[in-house]
Amino acid sequence: MSERLSVAKTYKLYIGGAFPRSESGRSYPVRDNKGGFLANAAHGSRKDIREAVVAARKAFAGWSGATAYNRGQVLYRVAELLEGRREQFIAETAASEGSNAKKAQSIVDAAIDRWVWYAGWSDKVATVLGASNPVAGPYFSFSVPEPTGVVGVLAPQSSSLLGLVSVLAPVIATGNTAVVVTSQDRPLPAITLSEVLATSDVPGGVVNIVTGRTAELAPWLASHADVNALDLAGAPAAMRAELEAAAAGTVKRVLRSKAAEPDWTTPPDLSRLRSFLETKTVWHPTGV
Amino acid sequence: MWEYAPAPESRDIANLKPSYRLFVDGEFVEGAGEPLKTINPATEEVLAEVSTADKNDVDRAVKAARRAYDRVWGKMPGAERAKYIYRIARMMAERSRELAVLESLDNGKPIKEARDVDIPTASAHFFYHAGWADKLGYAGLGPDPKPLGVAGQVIPWNFPLLMAAWKIAPALACGNTVVLKPAETTPLTALVLAEIIQQAELPPGVVNILPGAGDVGAELTNHAGVDKVAFTGSTDVGKLIQRSLAGSGKKLTLELGGKAANVVFDDAPLDQAVEGIVNGIFFNQGHVCCAGSRLLVQESVADEFLEKLHARITTLRIGDPLDKNTDVGAINSREQLTRITELVATGEEEGAEKWVSPCPLPDKGFFFAPTVFAGVSQAMRIAREEIFGPVLSVLTFRTPDEAVAKANNTPYGLSAGIWTDKGSRILWMANQLRAGVVWANTFNRFDPTAPFGGYQESGFGREGGRAGLEAYLDV
Numbered sequence: 228m229s230e231r232l233s234v235a236k237t238y239k240l241y242i243g244g245a246f247p248r249s250e251s252g253r254s255y256p257v258r259d260n261k262g263g264f265l266a267n268a269a270h271g272s273r274k275d276i277r278e279a280v281v282a283a284r285k286a287f288a289g290w291s292g293a294t295a296y297n298r299g300q301v302l303y304r305v306a307e308l309l310e311g312r313r314e315q316f317i318a319e320t321a322a323s324e325g326s327n328a329k330k331a332q333s334i335v336d337a338a339i340d341r342w343v344w345y346a347g348w349s350d351k352v353a354t355v356l357g358a359s360n361p362v363a364g365p366y367f368s369f370s371v372p373e374p375t376g377v378v379g380v381l382a383p384q385s386s387s388l389l390g391l392v393s394v395l396a397p398v399i400a401t402g403n404t405a406v407v408v409t410s411q412d413r414p415l416p417a418i419t420l421s422e423v424l425a426t427s428d429v430p431g432g433v434v435n436i437v438t439g440r441t442a443e444l445a446p447w448l449a450s451h452a453d454v455n456a457l458d459l460a461g462a463p464a465a466m467r468a469e470l471e472a473a474a475a476g477t478v479k480r481v482l483r484s485k486a487a488e489p490d491w492t493t494p495p496d497l498s499r500l501r502s503f504l505e506t507k508t509v510w511h512p513t514g515v
Numbered sequence: 516m517w518e519y520a521p522a523p524e525s526r527d528i529a530n531l532k533p534s535y536r537l538f539v540d541g542e543f544v545e546g547a548g549e550p551l552k553t554i555n556p557a558t559e560e561v562l563a564e565v566s567t568a569d570k571n572d573v574d575r576a577v578k579a580a581r582r583a584y585d586r587v588w589g590k591m592p593g594a595e596r597a598k599y600i601y602r603i604a605r606m607m608a609e610r611s612r613e614l615a616v617l618e619s620l621d622n623g624k625p626i627k628e629a630r631d632v633d634i635p636t637a638s639a640h641f642f643y644h645a646g647w648a649d650k651l652g653y654a655g656l657g658p659d660p661k662p663l664g665v666a667g668q669v670i671p672w673n674f675p676l677l678m679a680a681w682k683i684a685p686a687l688a689c690g691n692t693v694v695l696k697p698a699e700t701t702p703l704t705a706l707v708l709a710e711i712i713q714q715a716e717l718p719p720g721v722v723n724i725l726p727g728a729g730d731v732g733a734e735l736t737n738h739a740g741v742d743k744v745a746f747t748g749s750t751d752v753g754k755l756i757q758r759s760l761a762g763s764g765k766k767l768t769l770e771l772g773g774k775a776a777n778v779v780f781d782d783a784p785l786d787q788a789v790e791g792i793v794n795g796i797f798f799n800q801g802h803v804c805c806a807g808s809r810l811l812v813q814e815s816v817a818d819e820f821l822e823k824l825h826a827r828i829t830t831l832r833i834g835d836p837l838d839k840n841t842d843v844g845a846i847n848s849r850e851q852l853t854r855i856t857e858l859v860a861t862g863e864e865e866g867a868e869k870w871v872s873p874c875p876l877p878d879k880g881f882f883f884a885p886t887v888f889a890g891v892s893q894a895m896r897i898a899r900e901e902i903f904g905p906v907l908s909v910l911t912f913r914t915p916d917e918a919v920a921k922a923n924n925t926p927y928g929l930s931a932g933i934w935t936d937k938g939s940r941i942l943w944m945a946n947q948l949r950a951g952v953v954w955a956n957t958f959n960r961f962d963p964t965a966p967f968g969g970y971q972e973s974g975f976g977r978e979g980g981r982a983g984l985e986a987y988l989d990v
Contacts, residue, residue, distance in 0.1 A: 355655060358981055362962035363639065370966050370980060455971065468762025475757035477926070478750065478769065478972045496657070498990065506966045506982045509945045511955045 241421035243282030244431015260325030271439035286432030291402035302346035376455030387413035538709035541719025583720030593649030600645035623845030643963035662690030664742035672698035768976025773929030776922035777807030855904035928970030
């Protein structure tokens, strides 16, 4: 039986629901932890980031305006499709992270389960974080959590799939849209995840994924005036203060994290959801 | 219009002292900074001399707060903390008349506002948060949320005592200790609050109050011993603070400027809406971060509405803040008066039609007559920038979508108003407006149970309600 030559995938960016190459025309080789060549990834540029922000802003009204039930179903659908491509993700995560098959399997399973967990939160977060305010006067007052807007996410550097899902799912579960800069050296599972997102009813532009050099892309995201919040999960330690300072230019919400990556298998709590929510308080007089 | 006989509140009630000092580690002490003279903006007379903090005083206060946190307050059972905070609430209420008169003197706001809004709401804030101190585990932030440590807090001059209460009450309830810097032009009521705190027997160092200017604020927010910074003030200064804290790991909340749209639909009860618009922009001389400074009125009723608005504004009484009939008091400082005057001049230069209330103004003190600009376009500075004075910019719209687009066309997002008789439209608008507080058929309502704070460049974090506790807990 003759060996069949496999068809290799071209890894591109994911912006506005499409898969463009970097406008810069650049790419960079991605290697496994032993230095073997895996694929070329697009080496995204400032302009790619800006187009991703435009796409994310355009998608915000529709996604934040969708019913929470609908968003929950869409996130659950992501889990369904991830489950269907489980073997592919196990292989890709193992190659990316240099983990054995068993470890890779548990990572992918945890990533799938995490989508399910956050899917369930979409229509509960307002119940848990919202309130009826017993004000001292003849008014009906209530507070509801609302999505912050466009969130820039610097994805974790080592945990290329579970880490990414752990930071991305809470951003979009509540109606934000995201511009993600992937792990620099382990970008491939993120791009494959974008194929799942593209086919699982997540509207184009809700998640935008840019691969490339984190240190080059992060400052553009941090200083972009149409980005409302910034997750520093995968920011290079030496750049964190500078990125926070850049974010101050438009009073962005900044989610800081410890320089050392956390254990992403730890069950999450509400804090990531809370980080990208605003509280809106509405008042109306009561009376006849 | 009826003429009213003057009904002045007696300034003696304020128990004004010739000099005031810092409150550090439970004692009133002389500060090493250049003393400041706080004036009555309605008369330009000096009210008192106030000693200010220098760098070493800030350091001493932060260390006192740290000691108090480590040794007493941070480990005190919540139920005990609660009782101290309840004491403060009660003692503020007991001295409410004195505080109201003092606030009016130092700030220039009408006595009826200090008396009916500032002081009672400040006391209510302590009362509300006291009850949280032993119930934090029920706040949805984990079973046993921990305090942050020492909070450095910087507040503005528009609601001096109320802002102090918004800052101190939740910080204490959550188990933090506090170093607070009141605004340079309005330090007095915060120092009377310090007296109350002393009389309430709070352990020394739990609350420290340091009068001074912006440099003291910068010293405080950048002090390495501070774990949490809370700032209310301008967006420019907020950005500076956020930038200077980058990489420090300090938790930060900001309550900054605004340029709120107050949207009037053609089906709104117009007379009621006029009252709301007037309250929205002339309450506290327009020195309100959430002031309804942009009126968006539906084109079909714009002329009629503007006419009613002018008629109503004409009846506002401007003058002596201590007169119980006064509606609009004094601008807080010469500096602020200059800023308002300059921005109003740009409105005229850019072609908006200016209308000024014909009311007489006192011949001394800082006063600015209520002003309305019609024919304002979105590009004008008076439609974009926070004026922080009694100046209303009027724009028009035809459809609800246009109203939303115009209302949201700002980097701010603190508050918004809606005036319409149609319930479904209120809820739709409330959903569409990107602002932290939306008042429908009312405006400028505040309550400790109702979270307050902004979207976008109006800041982040909330004050009040369950949501406000997050700012002072390590969660």
